[in-house]
Amino acid sequence: MPELPEVETVRQYLLPRIVDRRIVTARFLDHRVLPLMEAAAASQILIGRTIHDITRRGKYLVFWLSAQGMIIVHLRMTGRLFVVDGLGPPAGERCSAWFQLDNGQGLCFQDTRRFGTIYVGDQQLLSEIPGLANLGPDPTSSKWTGSVLHQRIHQRRAPIKSLLLNQTVVAGIGNIYADESLHCAGIHPQRLGLSLDAEECDTLAQCVKDILQSALAYEGTTFRDFRLGYDQTGSFQERLQVYGRTGEECRHCSGSIERISIAGRSSHYCPNCQPS
DNA sequence: GAGAGCCTGGCG
DNA sequence: CGCCAGGCTCTC
Numbered sequence: 001m002p003e004l005p006e007v008e009t010v011r012q013y014l015l016p017r018i019v020d021r022r023i024v025t026a027r028f029l030d031h032r033v034l035p036l037m038e039a040a041a042a043s044q045i046l047i048g049r050t051i052h053d054i055t056r057r058g059k060y061l062v063f064w065l066s067a068q069g070m071i072i073v074h075l076r077m078t079g080r081l082f083v084v085d086g087l088g089p090p091a092g093e094r095c096s097a098w099f100q101l102d103n104g105q106g107l108c109f110q111d112t113r114r115f116g117t118i119y120v121g122d123q124q125l126l127s128e129i130p131g132l133a134n135l136g137p138d139p140t141s142s143k144w145t146g147s148v149l150h151q152r153i154h155q156r157r158a159p160i161k162s163l164l165l166n167q168t169v170v171a172g173i174g175n176i177y178a179d180e181s182l183h184c185a186g187i188h189p190q191r192l193g194l195s196l197d198a199e200e201c202d203t204l205a206q207c208v209k210d211i212l213q214s215a216l217a218y219e220g221t222t223f224r225d226f227r228l229g230y231d232q233t234g235s236f237q238e239r240l241q242v243y244g245r246t247g248e249e250c251r252h253c254s255g256s257i258e259r260i261s262i263a264g265r266s267s268h269y270c271p272n273c274q275p276s
Numbered sequence: 277g278a279g280a281g282c283c284t285g286g287c288g
Numbered sequence: 289c290g291c292c293a294g295g296c297t298c299t300c
Contacts, residue, residue: 003294032283059295076295078284113283115295131296158277167296174294221294243294264279266292 004172005215058171079116146202156193
């Protein structure tokens with residue numbers, strides 16, 4: 001569900017609410033959320049630690065705790081994190097994990113489809129989680145340029161859409177912002193990586209940067225049941241050019257937005273603005 | 277590369 | 289009822 005702008009919005013929501021708070025207890029109510037560890041062992045590590053900071057790498061949230069402790073969260077498709085008053089999960093909210101804080105509030109991890117994951121340990125986690133250790137450059141950083149993109153895809157036969165979704169190529173892009181970035185750059189999603197020249201890579205890298213930055217400014221994209229924090233929603237959905245607009249008019253050329261499947265993911269594009 | 281699988285829920 | 293879903297991993 002959440003891509004880089006949504007995960008970053010969640011980080012900015014959480015930070016002032018839990019920084020300097022101490023974890024009193026940690027409860028894992030669904031064992032699937034903790035793939036690498038028993039709930040009791042994870043709780044044991046967390047009890048009594050203070051949350052010093054939250055950072056983000058791609059779509060991962062990294063909680064830095066006292067005494068080298070660390071929690072890493074991946075929301076996958078439907079994960080949510082929110083802080084509420086109480087000494088346990090609120091009635092009516094199915095929390096897969098609950099972190100009781102020392103101010104009478106708690107942090108709930110909620111996840112309808114249960115794909116989300118929480119890792120608990122020390123700073124070794126950063127290199128132990130394969131998906132995290134092998135992430136490509138973050139498009140919000142200075143390491144993301146057209147020449148870096150070109151160098152990473154110029155020998156790849158995969159469609160550019162798949163390469164943008166590949167987190168080892170670039171971190172943080174998902175299905176919505178891959179489609180929006182390709183439309184911005186005027187590049188057909190099925191173009192092979194090796195077919196993009198240096199100039200197209202410059203354009204695409206800049207589009208990725210601009211789209212993500214704009215989406216973050218609008219606090220992400222919200223539809224279906226996604227919420228940032230407890231009940232807040234983003235508004236970038238009003239600015240989507242192609243995603244979810246199958247059959248509608250392209251805002252640039254008045255052509256009709258088409259939808260195809262690439263590597264099992266729906267892909268939306270304007271055949272006129274993005275010729276093959 | 278493409279497809280299945282992991283899960284649950286909303287929508288037509 | 290079937291289809292779809294903002295992610296990722298594993299197999300053919």
